[in-house]
Amino acid sequence: MGEHAEQAQETEAKARPQRTPVDWRRTRERAVSFLASLVRWAGLLFAAVLVLHVIFVIGEANQGNGIVSFVRNWADGLSLGFKDLFTPSDAKLRVLxxxxxxxxxxxxxxxxxxxxxxxxxxxx
Incomplete structure (x- = not known):
């Protein structure tokens, strides 16, 4: 019975998945890389909203449209202090x-x- 029990333990040990040690350095690098990518995508999204607003203004999009209004509201918030940095007389040039x-x-x-x-x- 002793020999049979040892064989059963060996078989069970082989069948159990082995735990691999966690590579914390690699995990941290992935998390940092993800966060940096998230920041880049956020900046890209903000810039895209601003450019879309410029396109809507230059293209004379319907200001009553929900999408145009939504983009305008977000663009106003994202423009920070740049909204009235330059004040040329042409409204489209000002927005551009x-x-x-x-x-x-x-x-x-x-x-x-x-x-x-x-x-x-x-x-x-």
């Missing part, structure tokens, strides 16, 4: 320049933040 600068701002800032996150987090 000011909201365009705000879009570029978000792309640059999100890129810098993503690099900082990667460096501080050790994800290369």
């Amino acid at each position: 320049v000011n909201y365009g600068i705000a879009a570029v701002f978000w792309l640059i800032v999100s890129g810098i933040l993503a690099k900082i996150i990667r460096r501080v987090g050790g994800a290369g």
Whole structure:
């Protein structure tokens, strides 16, 4: 019975999945990389909303439309202090320049933040 019990234990040990040790460094690098990517995507999304607003204004989209109104409201919030930075007499040019600068701002800032996150987090 002793020999049979030993064989049963060996068989059971082989059948059990072996636990692999958690590679915390790799897990942290993945988390940092994910966070940096999230920041970049957020900046890209903000810039896209601003550019979409510029397109709607230059294309003279219906301001009463729900989508146009939604984009305008978000763009106003995302434009920060750039909304009235330059004040040319042409309203379309004003929107193009000011909201365009705000879009570029978000792309640059999100890129810098993503690099900082990667460096501080050790994800290369």
